[in-house]
Amino acid sequence: MTGxxxxxxxxxxxxxxxxQDVTVEAAPGEFIALVGPSGCGKTTLLRIAAGLEHADEGSxxxxxxxxxxxxxxxxxxxxxxxxxxxxxxLTAGQNIAVPLAxxxxxxxxxxxxxxxxxxxxxxxxxxxxxRARETAASLKIDHLLDRKPGQMSGGQxxxxxxxRALVRQPAAFLMDEPLSNLDANLRVHTRGEIVELHRRAGxxxxxxxxxxxxxxxxxxxxxxxxxxxxxxxxxxxxxxTDPAHVEVAQFIGSPRINLLPAVLDDARAARIGGRMLxxxxxxxxxxxxxxxxxxxxxxxxxxGQPGLAATVRRLEFLGSELxxxxxxxxxxxxxxxxxPALAAELAPGAPVALAVDAADILVFGPEGGRLPVSAAPxxxxxxx
Amino acid sequence: xxxxxxxxxxxxxAARSAARAETLAAWRLSAPAVLLLAVLILAPxxxxxxxxxxxxxxxxxxxxxxxxxxxxxxxxxxxxxISLKNTAVYTAIVTPASVLLGLGVALLIQAETRGRAxxxxxxxxxxxxxLVAMATVWQYLLHPSIGPVNEMLRLVxxxxxxxxxGSGTVLLSLALIGVWQSVGFNMVLFLAGLTAIPRExxxxxxxxxxxxxxxxxxxxxxxxxxxxTLFVVxxxxxxxxxxxxxxxxxTQGGPNKASEVLLWTIYQEGFVYLRVGYASxxxxxxxxxxxxxxxxxxxxxxRRVHYT
Numbered sequence: 001m002t003g004x005x006x007x008x009x010x011x012x013x014x015x016x017x018x019x020q021d022v023t024v025e026a027a028p029g030e031f032i033a034l035v036g037p038s039g040c041g042k043t044t045l046l047r048i049a050a051g052l053e054h055a056d057e058g059s060x061x062x063x064x065x066x067x068x069x070x071x072x073x074x075x076x077x078x079x080x081x082x083x084x085x086x087x088x089x090l091t092a093g094q095n096i097a098v099p100l101a102x103x104x105x106x107x108x109x110x111x112x113x114x115x116x117x118x119x120x121x122x123x124x125x126x127x128x129x130x131r132a133r134e135t136a137a138s139l140k141i142d143h144l145l146d147r148k149p150g151q152m153s154g155g156q157x158x159x160x161x162x163x164r165a166l167v168r169q170p171a172a173f174l175m176d177e178p179l180s181n182l183d184a185n186l187r188v189h190t191r192g193e194i195v196e197l198h199r200r201a202g203x204x205x206x207x208x209x210x211x212x213x214x215x216x217x218x219x220x221x222x223x224x225x226x227x228x229x230x231x232x233x234x235x236x237x238x239x240x241t242d243p244a245h246v247e248v249a250q251f252i253g254s255p256r257i258n259l260l261p262a263v264l265d266d267a268r269a270a271r272i273g274g275r276m277l278x279x280x281x282x283x284x285x286x287x288x289x290x291x292x293x294x295x296x297x298x299x300x301x302x303x304g305q306p307g308l309a310a311t312v313r314r315l316e317f318l319g320s321e322l323x324x325x326x327x328x329x330x331x332x333x334x335x336x337x338x339x340p341a342l343a344a345e346l347a348p349g350a351p352v353a354l355a356v357d358a359a360d361i362l363v364f365g366p367e368g369g370r371l372p373v374s375a376a377p378x379x380x381x382x383x384x
Numbered sequence: 385x386x387x388x389x390x391x392x393x394x395x396x397x398a399a400r401s402a403a404r405a406e407t408l409a410a411w412r413l414s415a416p417a418v419l420l421l422a423v424l425i426l427a428p429x430x431x432x433x434x435x436x437x438x439x440x441x442x443x444x445x446x447x448x449x450x451x452x453x454x455x456x457x458x459x460x461x462x463x464x465x466i467s468l469k470n471t472a473v474y475t476a477i478v479t480p481a482s483v484l485l486g487l488g489v490a491l492l493i494q495a496e497t498r499g500r501a502x503x504x505x506x507x508x509x510x511x512x513x514x515l516v517a518m519a520t521v522w523q524y525l526l527h528p529s530i531g532p533v534n535e536m537l538r539l540v541x542x543x544x545x546x547x548x549x550g551s552g553t554v555l556l557s558l559a560l561i562g563v564w565q566s567v568g569f570n571m572v573l574f575l576a577g578l579t580a581i582p583r584e585x586x587x588x589x590x591x592x593x594x595x596x597x598x599x600x601x602x603x604x605x606x607x608x609x610x611x612x613t614l615f616v617v618x619x620x621x622x623x624x625x626x627x628x629x630x631x632x633x634x635t636q637g638g639p640n641k642a643s644e645v646l647l648w649t650i651y652q653e654g655f656v657y658l659r660v661g662y663a664s665x666x667x668x669x670x671x672x673x674x675x676x677x678x679x680x681x682x683x684x685x686x687r688r689v690h691y692t
Contacts, residue, residue, distance in 0.1 A: 102593030
């Protein structure tokens with residue numbers, strides 16, 4: 001049983017290849033976030049799911065139906081747009097009722113003046129009104145029903161857009177950066193509300209965002225896209241701790257992961273600044289690799305202890321944590337995330353010694369893919 | 385500490401003089417605009433209003449205040465009443481036809497990506513061309529015996545009417561030329577209005593179930609074009625009420641006053657019979673008609689087409 005499946009989707013605009021062989025399958029009720037930098041094709045993929053664009057290759061399946069060739073109106077989906085795309089001439093209540101009116105009322109019944117004379121329309125309209133009000137109430141916007149979009153704040157408009165998508169109880173929800181026009185506070189708040197909403201409605205959801213923290217915090221699974229390709233589709237935890245590609249590691253996580261270039265020696269170990277960090281890497285000796293170290297994996301050693309030598313450049317105090325911007329002897333920049341209590345010892349310009357567990361080091365090959373590390377890793381790798 | 389006590393009197397005086405200086409600056413800055421407005425727009429209008437209350441005739445000595453006599457005369461002036469009716473009929477044909485055709489052409493051009501600039505230019509040509517010069521072409525086209533229009537009608541066995549010469553058809557023919565001339569202008573305005581509609585609204589409409597083009601037009605295009613349509617209708621009405629060139633070159637109000645229109649009548653009275661006072665009264669009526677139309681459109685409709 002599938003919720004919503006996009007299989008082997010390719011799409012090009014002229015010679016510009018937007019999507020290349022992308023497959024995303026969501027289980028029923030699953031919340032999948034499509035995340036990636038702008039221009040990675042995530043919005044195009046969403047528009048293909050909606051039927052607003054047609055893929056050059058590939059299929060779209062919703063439940064048991066193949067909807068590849070169906071028009072948006074015939075697909076049982078709803079979408080929330082980045083700009084909300086509310087009809088400015090209609091009140092909030094009318095906006096929310098549009099999807100129902102379009103489907104339940106006939107063309108004749110929707111005509112002004114004449115429509116009012118059509119049999120049965122009064123009962124239908126009352127039913128639609130009631131349903132719209134109910135949906136609005138569930139989003140706590142029932143007091144705004146008579147206002148037009150121009151008289152509402154961004155957050156209120158966003159809720160109306162959500163209500164318009166919810167009102168029809170569709171088989172799938174598509175959301176295109178619905179929070180990006182809100183201010184930071186409201187964004188975090190609404191994030192929680194959308195997750196709550198999704199849990200209550202249990203509707204399969206594709207959610208496009210360029211904000212990795214949004215993707216990690218909201219989704220059941222995260223699809224990381226780059227340059228028209230799907231690099232990884234995994235749980236937020238896996239995407240963060242076990243990235244399949246160096247670009248995924250770079251995109252997910254804030255501050256960014258530290259990347260250190262190294263060349264494997266004859267023992268297939270990687271050394272930085274003369275110190276072996278990790279060995280047992282499954283690649284030929286002489287391979288150029290990239291070591292990824294998350295900022296929180298870097299630990300500061302007591303002065304005098306042997307470790308990776310670095311200098312403190314600058315500190316950023318963030319309340320619950322402290323970011324230390326460091327430089328290795330060869331000038332390579334590093335970021336470490338640590339406890340604010342250490343601030344006193346980490347004055348800018350101070351020399352420090354660093355350690356990192358080998359198990360926390362992600363090794364990427366020359367093409368960017370992850371390289372497996374086989375041998376039982378040394379517990380503390382930052383020794384001579 | 386008395387030395388730093390706040391002197392409220394001084395502060396208030398300073399605030400008052402600053403306010404005075406600001407008022408003065410405002411007047412100085414707006415003076416050129418106010419002056420030009422008074423000289424170029426208000427003065428001529430008031431002059432016309434003044435003349436309309438006199439029996440002034442160009443070239444004759446003496447000018448006498450006669451109150452509302454000119455207006456009383458207008459009420460019984462058969463020519464004036466006919467021209468009022470003809471102008472109304474002409475406007476009633478030209479405005480809806482040119483607005484709807486302009487919208488239709490704009491939608492077609494908008495929907496087609498190729499040749500957009502070409503079609504836009506072609507439809508705009510009548511607007512840019514000189515109507516007086518183009519009138520000769522229309523005279524030829526609509527000529528009862530040698531005109532191609534009647535030639536074609538004869539081919540299918542229909543008797544061609546004397547388009548510009550028959551009292552039953554002359555107003556319709558002039559309206560046809562009026563529509564031909566203003567469709568392009570309306571199209572350009574509608575095109576500008578169409579490009580301003582966010583594409584996402586159409587996407588939302590499709591997803592909300594507006595499956596056909598007509599439904600999307602009803603849900604998005606028509607309401608979103610509201611302000612444009614109001615403006616286009618206003619301009620079209622004003623232009624139709626001001627019809628003059630085609631009448632002046634092709635029919636001179638004839639035959640038998642069947643194409644007598646307001647501006648032509650005013651022209652006749654003012655420049656041919658030199659009855660400036662009487663022509664001024666007509667002009668005042670003409671202006672009043674336009675002002676009333678504008679007020680109706682903006683008071684009644686403006687609130688319904690702007691949504692913020």
